[in-house]
Amino acid sequence: MGNQTITPGPVPAAATYKRSGKSRIEPTLFHTFNTVFMILLVVVTLYPFLNTIVVSFNAGNDTIRGGLYLWPRQFTLQNYKAVFASGTIYDAFLISVARTVLSTVLNIFLTTMLAYTLSRREYVFRKPITLIFVLTMYFNAGLIPGYFLMKDLHLINTFWVYVLPSMISAFNMIVIRTYIGTIPESLVESAKIDGAGEFKIFWRIIFPLCKPVLATIALFVAVGAWNSWFDAFLFTSSRQELSTLQYELMKLLSSSMNANSNPAVANGAGMTQDAAVSMVTPLSIRAAVTIVASVPILLVYPFMQKYFVVGLNVGSVKE
Amino acid sequence: MMEETLTKKPVVRKPKKGKRQPMTWSLIKNQRQLIWMSVPLLAYIILFSYVPIWGWTMAFQDYKPALDFADQKWVGFKHFKFLFLDDNFLRVLRNTLAMSVINLVLGFVTAIVLALLLNEIKKVFWKRTVQTISYLPHFLSWVIVTGIVATTLASDGIVNDVLMKLHLIKEPILWLSEGHYFWGVVGASHVWKEVGWNTIIYLAAMSSIDPALYEAAEIDGASRYKKMFHVTLPGIKPTIVILLIMSIGHILEAGFEVQYLLGNGLVVDWAETIDIFVLKYGIAQGNYSLATAGGIFKTVVSVTMLLIANWIAKRLGEERLL
Known part of the structure; x- marks a missing residue:
């Protein structure tokens, strides 16, 4: 970490630019990745459960046809x-x-x-x-x-x-x-x-x-x-x-x-x-x-x- | 406080014996209310947790329920010898160890990674929401979770659906009928159920890291990743070490419910654990002696591992567990 802050040599300006540029891009990239990951996590956690809810409210003989995801096709109690x-x-x-x-x-x-x-x-x-x-x-x-x-x-x-x-x-x-x-x-x-x-x-x-x-x-x-x-x-x-x-x-x-x-x-x-x-x-x-x-x-x-x-x-x- | 109680075992009973008897008697009289509140509960735990240990004698007999204790035939270590020469038991032992190690490694890695990522979310509401949702499967029973897993991994389930649509596979994979997939399926089910819950303890450890460390790293120009690896991770290292050591004692606890509920005739060679073995021989077939021997083996290994873990923890200078 120490070597990075002290940038000896003829081009300190370039090094500083590089570092600040990195820190400007990095958070956005990271945050995008992190948000996408969290959304995936939420989907993977909730989907099977939501699908079970949908199946429970859908007519059983219709469910067998397959292709039922997040909304009931034939709603029933x-x-x-x-x-x-x-x-x-x-x-x-x-x-x-x-x-x-x-x-x-x-x-x-x-x-x-x-x-x-x-x-x-x-x-x-x-x-x-x-x-x-x-x-x-x-x-x-x-x-x-x-x-x-x-x-x-x-x-x-x-x-x-x-x-x-x-x-x-x-x-x-x-x-x-x-x-x-x-x-x-x-x-x-x-x-x-x-x-x-x-x-x-x-x-x-x-x-x-x-x-x-x-x-x-x-x-x-x-x-x-x-x-x-x-x-x-x-x-x-x-x-x-x-x-x-x-x-x-x-x-x-x-x-x-x-x-x-x-x-x-x-x-x-x-x-x-x-x-x-x-x-x-x-x-x-x-x-x-x-x-x-x-x-x-x-x-x-x-x-x-x-x-x-x-x-x-x-x-x-x-x- | 607990350390004291447990490590100074021989000292514990001293006040009851010896010269100070009269004083103890008057103390007992003074504290009779406390005694009334706790001693019946002591009797309760002795009955339900200690008395059954007497049943271990069954493992050294050819136990027959119809006979009295005095009439049982004693056979020494016959059943233990049988266990270790039995291919069935060795396979069960392999399954137990394999699934337990897979669960352990997957469980630790995923929880730590998720905790690190959750820790980077700055919007409190979003973080709370993700956390609440990630805890959900922890509160569902294994019956429900295995039902969900079976539906998800069915030949027309969502996993095969997605893989087919992405053209990664041409035909649906029969996840639950192929023995080779079983350990992976169990590992993945554990992760799905517990990963969110397991982050709690790491997030708590992270929140107690001194903010000054992050500020110092910032001044030194550390990037986000550098801070994660050089501040956050070392900050939760003691927690990780303690939890790892504690889990050594559970090395033969690969679980029972998930294997029992997800297992079927096709994958039985990969699915049976020691607990299922005990259930099968003991309750279903009435071979109580052999089943008890299997159970004793598990307990003895667990306790031994725990003592070793405790010793390691002491050597590492971490807080002792016992």
Whole structure:
């Protein structure tokens, strides 16, 4: 860099000209490239999703003809009507909502309560409990032992298998504890002098003050619960009434991917007959379910954007 | 704080034992409210995260669910030996390592490049908009993403459409039925889903770079590229190093969902990972002992890698992870 600024020799004027000329052209060229790149990124990110929306609003028998891009050719609401007319999807939607709400509420409450106790420096069991929780971030007993635990606890084929195994996350606990560490200790001290018990201090003082970090973590927990399908697949697949939206979507997906296998096609076709509308195809049903499954999250996350950094950063720095 | 907790393991329990017992008892009495708020949760985590480790004994038995623990036949390392002589498992191991390395390299490079480019956008609104949109796929489930990938890569999908219109190919490519493409498809799917999200941490690191460094570079006549390479990149180097080291522990975490959902009979030789192997042998075929052995192998490797990573981090003078 140094050699460039000092341009010895007989033609300093030319060198200066060259440099200033470069810096005049460069930003425009760079900005053009950068803008084009970002537009491409936006298109590549959004197009598949927008196309799915279009397919979900287009008549299924028309979609099969192909050539459908960003605008529906035969606009219809039949796909959505079929989705909600089919009892399986509607029930699965309700189960998904229930598990998401319950998981998020329990997770936030319990994780914050634990984080509060472990943020208290004078607490005798602070270090051993922290250690025991933190270690769980680094190992996992594995699928089979986990499955047997659920079996021994009689959680298989119950709703609780969605909620109980993931009530506390060690990682989130560390993030919240770090955040509590930034709250002045004098608040706790003065509440104690006023005779408040530990739970009251936690619930009335600490919990409300943690709102920014809890908002982010609630979003992460809710997204995780809403998006999971594997637990339904593994633990409750023999009870249809406990199926979740993502698991139903997964079944639709695998049936369309292995279109040759009989039970799968029957599954998709059965749904179209339920709706008694020939316009609806498995593909258009899948598109509609995809949109139903993603819209709730997409409505929420843009408003939380400013908090994402808090959640990620604090966790990665770990003090 | 966490470093202390974890590195001084032996010290942790000392206050409970030894001479200061009486004081501890009075402390426990004083702190009973805190204890009531945390010890039940401790019991919970021990039940759900530690008790299942007992199940590892299955890997050293010919486990039969009908028998009591005392009646199980112990077979030592038989299942582990079988795993490492089994072509199936070695192939699964190859797939796992390959996809994990591809995901790692692609994930890092794309996120860093995108973060550098986003950082150069000066119009705040435009930058925000691109960021918000780039986060979108992160919030979609793998079920949805693999559905989108399958539609996009179908023989009449948009990718083949565009390639045909550009006359780059004459016939549609069957992306999902060709084993050779599978690792690439998985890598690309990961990038599509996570690249925007992964920039967050780099952008945060970039925003904490001292502006004086840019001003100094400016005075020295550094071009935009020079500033990118000599100020921004070194500024986020510690973040990159930490994240790289952390990901070493995930070297056998090639993922499960995407391979399971995108895989099919035609690409099975390239698609199966250790997790799918465990699922297939354990849950589907009831060979619990072999599946548990596979799971133990994965955990042991992960923990070992993590300890090595921690050691490397210490040697490099970076913040320790544990």
